[in-house]
Every structure is written in structure tokens, then in C-alpha cells.
Amino acid sequence: MIKFLDLKKINAQYSSEIEHAIRDVIDSGWYILGESVTKFEQNFAKYCGVKHCLGVANGLDALILIIRAYKELGVFEEGDEIIVPANTYIASILSITENNLKPILIEPHIDTYNIDIRKIEKLITNKTKAILPVHLYGQVCNMQEIIKLAKKYNLKVIEDAAQSHGAICANKKVGNLGDAAGFSFYPGKNLGAMGDAGAVTTNDNQLAEVIKSIRNYGSEKKYKNEYQGLNSRLDEIQAAILNVKLKYLDNENRRRVEIAENYLKEIKNSNIKLPMVSNKQGHVWHLFVIRVNKRNEFQEYMTQNEIQTLIHYPIPPHKQQAYKEWNNLCFPITEEIHNEVISLPISPVMTNEDVEKTILVINNYHF
Numbered sequence: 481m482i483k484f485l486d487l488k489k490i491n492a493q494y495s496s497e498i499e500h501a502i503r504d505v506i507d508s509g510w511y512i513l514g515e516s517v518t519k520f521e522q523n524f525a526k527y528c529g530v531k532h533c534l535g536v537a538n539g540l541d542a543l544i545l546i547i548r549a550y551k552e553l554g555v556f557e558e559g560d561e562i563i564v565p566a567n568t569y570i571a572s573i574l575s576i577t578e579n580n581l582k583p584i585l586i587e588p589h590i591d592t593y594n595i596d597i598r599k600i601e602k603l604i605t606n607k608t609k610a611i612l613p614v615h616l617y618g619q620v621c622n623m624q625e626i627i628k629l630a631k632k633y634n635l636k637v638i639e640d641a642a643q644s645h646g647a648i649c650a651n652k653k654v655g656n657l658g659d660a661a662g663f664s665f666y667p668g669k670n671l672g673a674m675g676d677a678g679a680v681t682t683n684d685n686q687l688a689e690v691i692k693s694i695r696n697y698g699s700e701k702k703y704k705n706e707y708q709g710l711n712s713r714l715d716e717i718q719a720a721i722l723n724v725k726l727k728y729l730d731n732e733n734r735r736r737v738e739i740a741e742n743y744l745k746e747i748k749n750s751n752i753k754l755p756m757v758s759n760k761q762g763h764v765w766h767l768f769v770i771r772v773n774k775r776n777e778f779q780e781y782m783t784q785n786e787i788q789t790l791i792h793y794p795i796p797p798h799k800q801q802a803y804k805e806w807n808n809l810c811f812p813i814t815e816e817i818h819n820e821v822i823s824l825p826i827s828p829v830m831t832n833e834d835v836e837k838t839i840l841v842i843n844n845y846h847f
């Protein structure tokens with residue numbers, strides 16, 4: 481079976497280095513907010529080219545904390561609106577509703593799957609306070625245009641960078657393209673821990689200070705609480721693992737690009753829609769998502785041929801029971817995407833034979 485993502489094999493490449501790093505944490509006797517977290521925050525800030533990185537418990541919390549901190553700073557208030565793509569993973573939207581702000585869903589572009597810039601401006605109201613672009617599947621949104629709009633209407637730009645570690649737009653890395661960014665280091669992400677982990681990056685000193693406090697009970701100084709904070713800390717062991725894996729992220733992304741380029745060049749089947757690359761410089765191919773009409777049959781065929789595929793995602797957020805109030809809304813492009821998308825295996829440890837076999841099997845599929 482060609483696995484969709486072979487995490488065991490990915491992590492086995494670095495196992496002795498990771499074991500040493502974990503051993504050092506165990507021996508240090510210090511397990512929360514210590515040296516490894518500080519070191520990772522410095523390393524990841526440097527990697528992204530930003531002033532601040534704050535380790536947090538997971539990617540959802542990273543986004544929640546950014547919005548929460550803007551509330552504490554008086555920039556957002558409950559009931560304000562944040563623009564977000566309708567076809568994102570639900571976490572982007574949860575971060576808004578968790579803070580009692582209102583998500584304004586916008587259709588994506590059918591070819592790039594990223595938010596359709598042309599549809600943003602007419603939905604901006606006097607309640608709109610931010611745009612939350614999601615660099616979906618590893619491809620950066622059209623940030624120049626988003627930032628232009630944000631400047632014009634005085635909006636914050638919060639990147640959901642959970643799928644795009646290392647992606648680049650106009651020579652700047654994701655995480656450094658807006659006012660703040662949320663990253664996830666869930667094990668299957670391009671930079672993955674061995675448990676839950678996340679981070680916020682920003683160049684805003686004030687925002688960084690507030691998030692640093694809120695992630696730790698609203699307390700910068702022990703037993704002195706300035707905010708009604710959360711417990712959303714990155715732990716030392718995960719930070720130690722991330723410090724090892726960060727060194728290899730660019731290599732792994734390069735291999736993903738190589739595989740994607742192969743797929744794009746060699747897959748020739750008129751019933752399959754290949755993903756469109758709008759920004760050749762910086763795509764990091766978290767997922768290689770194609771579209772087919774008869775998805776179930778196609779997936780079944782791939783399974784029979786020992787190739788694992790997954791669907792990202794089968795149900796759009798506005799059709800989820802969690803957002804019952806939106807179930808009657810209609811986002812035809814989003815719905816079409818959710819009905820047709822299927823993700824091919826793309827992981828840095830795939831062999832060339834695996835890639836060739838996948839291509840051959842797809843090219844032989846008759847609808």
C-alpha cells in the first residue's frame with residue numbers, strides 16, 4: 481500500500497536526534513516553558529523572518545489567542561466581523577466564533593482553492609475588523625491584494641498558516657505576511673510535532689506581549705494575573721522535537737515540490753482537474769488535491785490499486801451541524817469543491833517508484 485502520509489517513516493529519519501533531544505528535556509527536570517520552548521520560538525521566528533514567535537498548545541489556540549489578544553487591546557470587540565474563506569478547515573472559523581465575533585464566509589477561487597479576492601470588498605461593512613486568509617493546501621493567498629484591501633479599510637490580516645510552513649510570497653515567508661499568523665504543528669503538517677503543538681508569529685510587540693500572557697493564565701509574572709487567560713502552552717518535549725525537525729523542513733518541502741511537479745507534468749487524464757499553481761515561488765504542497773466527478777468510484781479504484789487517498793474536506797463548515805444556522809446558505813463553489821476534491825499521497829518519504837506508480841494508475845483510470 482502506498483500510504484497517504486507515512487509519519488512513522490518521516491520521523492524515523494531523525495529518530496536518534498529526536499531521542500537525544502527528548503532525553504535532554506527529561507534530564508533537565510524542567511518540562512513547561514523552559515529552554516526548549518524559548519529556543520524553538522527563536523528558531524522559528526528567525527525562520528519566518530519575524531520578530532516574535534510564541535509557542536502555544538495547538539493551531540486552533542494560536543488563532544483563538546490572536547483574536548482574543550486583539551479584543552484585550554481594544555482593536556476588536558464581540559460582534560465584529562472577520563472575513564474568512566468558506567472552504568477552509570473548520571478551525572479557522574471556530575477561532576472567530578469562539579471569541580464571539582462573526583465570520584463572514586467568502587467563496588474561494590475554483591482553481592486555486594484560496595479566497596477569491598474579487599469577492600471580499602463588497603462584503604466589507606463598518607463592523608469588519610479583519611481578514612483571515614488561509615493558505616490552503618500549502619499555497620499562499622494573493623497577499624499583495626489582501627494587504628491592499630486591509631490598508632484601504634484599516635483591517636487586520638491574520639494568516640492561517642497551519643498548512644503552509646515555509647511557503648513564500650514576494651520573498652517573504654508565510655507568518656510574516658500579515659499582522660499575525662497562527663501555525664499548527666499537528667503531526668501531519670509540513671512541520672509536525674509528536675503530539676499537539678502550535679505557534680503565533682507577529683512583528684507586533686504589543687500583541688506578542690498580550691499573547692504571551694494569555695497563553696499562560698493571563699500571567700507574565702507568577703501569581704500576578706493581568707488577563708482572564710487560558711492554559712495554552714507548548715510543552716518542552718514537543719518544542720525539543722520541533723527544534724530538530726525545523727532543520728529539515730526546507731528539505732522536506734523541496735521533496736514535496738518535486739513530487740508535485742511530477743504529478744503536474746505526468747498525470748494525463750481528461751477527467752481529472754489538477755491543482756493550479758498561482759504562486760510558483762512559494763507553494764509547499766501540504767496536500768496535492770485534484771478534482772474528479774465520480775469521487776467514490778475513483779477512490780475505490782485507487783484503494784484497489786493499493787494507493788491511499790484522503791478527502792480534504794468532505795463537508796464544508798456551513799453544512800456542519802456545529803453551524804446549524806448556516807445550513808441553508810448557499811456557496812456553490814465551496815460545495816462543488818467539497819464534492820469533488822480528493823488528495824493524492826504526497827509525503828517527503830515517498831519513493832520515485834511510488835510516485836510513478838500513482839501516476840500510472842491514475843492515467844489508466846477510465847471513467
Ligand SMILES: *Cc1c(COP(=O)(O)O)cnc(C)c1O
Nearest residue numbers: 538539540569571572642664666
Ligand atoms: C490543522 C489546521 C488548523 C488547526 O490546527 P490544530 O493544531 O489541529 O489545532 C487550523 N487551520 C487549518 C487550515 C488547519 O489545517
